[in-house]
Amino acid sequence: MEIAYSPIGTIYSPFHKLTSMPIQPLSESSAPGTVVLLPEFAPGLKDLQGFSHIILIYHLHQSHSYALTVTPFLDSVQHGVFATRAPRRPNPIGLSVVPLIRIDDNIMYVDKLDVLDGTPLLDIKPYVPEFDSPPNFRLGWLEGVKAKLRTTNSDDRFG
């Protein structure tokens, strides 16, 4: 079974290389950018400006292979790829929750981007903590490395 999607737009960021990128939106090096929807989809943005944060779902277009166990940027031991946010995955789908600054027609100005310039956009959803933010959680292997979340950038291991 093959599932086919077409990009609905493009994400523009200051990041042109897979190395030295922020690894997540909260990284200190994440940056403002734009999400440009194809003009024909612009009516789908009606009332989105009321939400402070949006969920971007995108195709990790520079991810051309994967391994089932990976050593993520934040750790020195291997974990299953589904227990990490590493970009090289069986289906290279990326997910970022970012602040929405404003919308002009089909252009969303956002902050805290952690994606490559030119990333194909697949979907936009409003961020709703009642849906997306469970109140009690455990972080598995990430508990031990939480202090590094904000300051770690990417290197070439997933290039």
Place this chain on the structure above:
Amino acid sequence: MEIAYSPIGTIYSPFHKLTSMPIQPLSESSAPGTVVLLPEFAPGLKDLQGFSHIILIYHLHQSHSYALTVTPFLDSVQHGVFATRAPRRPNPIGLSVVPLIRIDDNIMYVDKLDVLDGTPLLDIKPYVPEFDSPPNFRLGWLEGVKAKLRTTNSDDRFG
């Protein structure tokens, strides 16, 4: 540009029809179920059991068309589809954050499912509040209907 993905597994739930389903994981009618990964991907689950919640990304396989403005289950006025979580979207990609109960080989036992039985699974990511849960937010049109989030089920409008 067409992007092709292949399912990595299947989500099994008690919900066999698009009507009368929970509309989100926090609905009172959401239910336990299983996420069955294709056996060849099982090594990718290493260390996932340490996380209390996982993000399921899936193909909304019963969504065969879309409209750019929709009247969502929770409201009586139209909003842009990207300002809603309605299942009929240009790229019908679904996203649910669910509690992970336990893992047996390639089978994840989860709770609070809000998806149809037999839904094709595209990706699994660990839920990390530092990445996925911004501290301050506004909810747009959903602010006025928050009280209905837990008790509203689906009807046939997206069937």
